[in-house]
Amino acid sequence: MQVLLTHNTDWLGKYRGSGPVVLKPKTTQEVSSILKYCNDNSIAVVPQGGNTGLVGGGVPVRDEIVLSTSLMQTIESFDPVSGILTCQAGCILESLDGYLADRGFCMPLDLGAKGSCQIGGNIATNAGGIRFVRYGSLHGTVLGLEVVLPDGTVVDTISPCRKDNTGYDIKQLFIGSEGTLGVVTRASLLTSSRASAVNVALLGCESYESVVELLAQARGMLGEVVSAVEFLDDSCMDVIQTNLPGGTNPLSANYPFYFLVETSGSNNDHDTEKLNKYLESVIESGVCVDGTVAMDTTQQKALWAIREEISGALLGDGYVYKYDISLPVSKMYDIVEDMRKRCEGLTVRVCGYGHIGDGNLHLNITSKEYNPELLAKIEPYVYEYTAGENGSVSAEHGLGYMKSKCIHYSKSPAAVTLMHQIKSLFDPKGILNPYKLLPPNSANK
Numbered sequence: 376m377q378v379l380l381t382h383n384t385d386w387l388g389k390y391r392g393s394g395p396v397v398l399k400p401k402t403t404q405e406v407s408s409i410l411k412y413c414n415d416n417s418i419a420v421v422p423q424g425g426n427t428g429l430v431g432g433g434v435p436v437r438d439e440i441v442l443s444t445s446l447m448q449t450i451e452s453f454d455p456v457s458g459i460l461t462c463q464a465g466c467i468l469e470s471l472d473g474y475l476a477d478r479g480f481c482m483p484l485d486l487g488a489k490g491s492c493q494i495g496g497n498i499a500t501n502a503g504g505i506r507f508v509r510y511g512s513l514h515g516t517v518l519g520l521e522v523v524l525p526d527g528t529v530v531d532t533i534s535p536c537r538k539d540n541t542g543y544d545i546k547q548l549f550i551g552s553e554g555t556l557g558v559v560t561r562a563s564l565l566t567s568s569r570a571s572a573v574n575v576a577l578l579g580c581e582s583y584e585s586v587v588e589l590l591a592q593a594r595g596m597l598g599e600v601v602s603a604v605e606f607l608d609d610s611c612m613d614v615i616q617t618n619l620p621g622g623t624n625p626l627s628a629n630y631p632f633y634f635l636v637e638t639s640g641s642n643n644d645h646d647t648e649k650l651n652k653y654l655e656s657v658i659e660s661g662v663c664v665d666g667t668v669a670m671d672t673t674q675q676k677a678l679w680a681i682r683e684e685i686s687g688a689l690l691g692d693g694y695v696y697k698y699d700i701s702l703p704v705s706k707m708y709d710i711v712e713d714m715r716k717r718c719e720g721l722t723v724r725v726c727g728y729g730h731i732g733d734g735n736l737h738l739n740i741t742s743k744e745y746n747p748e749l750l751a752k753i754e755p756y757v758y759e760y761t762a763g764e765n766g767s768v769s770a771e772h773g774l775g776y777m778k779s780k781c782i783h784y785s786k787s788p789a790a791v792t793l794m795h796q797i798k799s800l801f802d803p804k805g806i807l808n809p810y811k812l813l814p815p816n817s818a819n820k
């Protein structure tokens with residue numbers, strides 16, 4: 376029973392279905408047989424990877440069966456000349472990166488949940504993460520996919536080649552489709568040479584304007600060696616210090632904002648010189664008021680942990696309302712300040728952090744327990760605000776169940792209609808991951 380409960384409940388403990396069965400196929404053929412049977416018998420199916428999603432996309436809403444890819448963990452091939460890796464969907468992201476590290480390469484994707492998320496789930500949600508700023512989205516680094524359609528048909532676009540301009544690029548439709556069009560069973564990805572020189576610095580600053588300036592100067596002065604740029608506010612540092620056992624601020628004092636910059640390259644002297652010049656410049660101009668540079672990989676991991684563990688540490692406050700939005704970088708923090716005023720007296724904290732290099736804000740609001748009055752203050756306001764800035768209501772986490780009715784804030788009616796048509800074409804009986812990504816299809820009926 377515990378196994379069923381685990382597969383029916385999302386990582387946040389916010390969404391819980393009552394799927395009566397969890398199936399764990401090992402091969403594409405088994406996935407195909409399962410889907411064909413379910414399609415023939417109109418049984419709804421939720422594809423599930425590592426179940427680390429944040430929008431309730433990977434767990435049943437009602438009694439859908441769970442199709443877990445967790446036993447599909449074979450790394451099939453790696454070409455050290457082209458850097459192309461081919462593997463099954465259930466491979467854990469961190470294991471793939473470890474496999475590549477032994478061969479001098481790295482995954483083009485890295486995120487806090489790397490220890491349990493699976494590459495098939497990453498692809499299905501088009502996960503972003505901290506290396507997006509360097510390697511771009513999975514739409515560029517996934518070279519081929521093998522996908523099983525709801526009727527059991529296997530569509531194989533796996534290729535050992537980087538370039539392929541033959542016809543419609545079908546695989547793109549499955550990247551970010553959140554398991555609503557087909558089940559990803561295998562993938563080939565373009566990996567990158569692993570950097571031999573990595574530097575990580577955490578800087579403190581007095582204002583959000585300074586954070587934006589630190590980003591602009593990092594782009595200008597560090598250029599091609601920048602591999603990650605992240606930010607967090609004082610409330611995030613506080614949650615690390617308060618809720619995380621042993622969580623400390625490595626700087627000499629607390630500041631309103633923190634900026635984390637990582638460089639990765641192949642020549643340590645070159646990168647260090649660039650980083651030092653950058654640090655001198657931002658300290659001299661007063662944009663940065665304090666900072667620390669990690670001296671070894673242990674210290675680098677400790678600096679990264681501050682950023683990566685915010686999400687988990689926030690759970691210690693009680694209930695978390697999560698928003699993952701794209702906004703113009705210079706105005707990105709306004710909504711955090713706005714929400715603080717709007718929700719005054721109802722929250723434990725309102726904090727902002729995220730992938731500043733990608734214009735992606737994680738606005739997280741916490742309260743001791745779930746409070747509908749607070750939720751009504753946040754939604755739909757936060758979505759309307761984002762739409763008003765032409766932003767995206769889901770920058771990297773997907774729409775899942777949480778935002779399945781919110782797509783119109785970021786996509787036009789014509790685009791949504793087309794999406795419904797694509798869904799009907801691939802999944803005419805609607806058995807795959809129902810209630811997710813798209814709102815009910817009334818417009819086309």
Ligand SMILES: O=C(O)CC[C@@H](O)C(=O)O
Nearest residue numbers: 487683686697698737739
């Ligand atoms: O929990 C969140 O809101 C963000 C999680 C993740 O995307 C991150 O960047 O840490």
Ligand SMILES: [Zn+2]
Nearest residue numbers: 504730737771
């Ligand atoms: Zn993120």
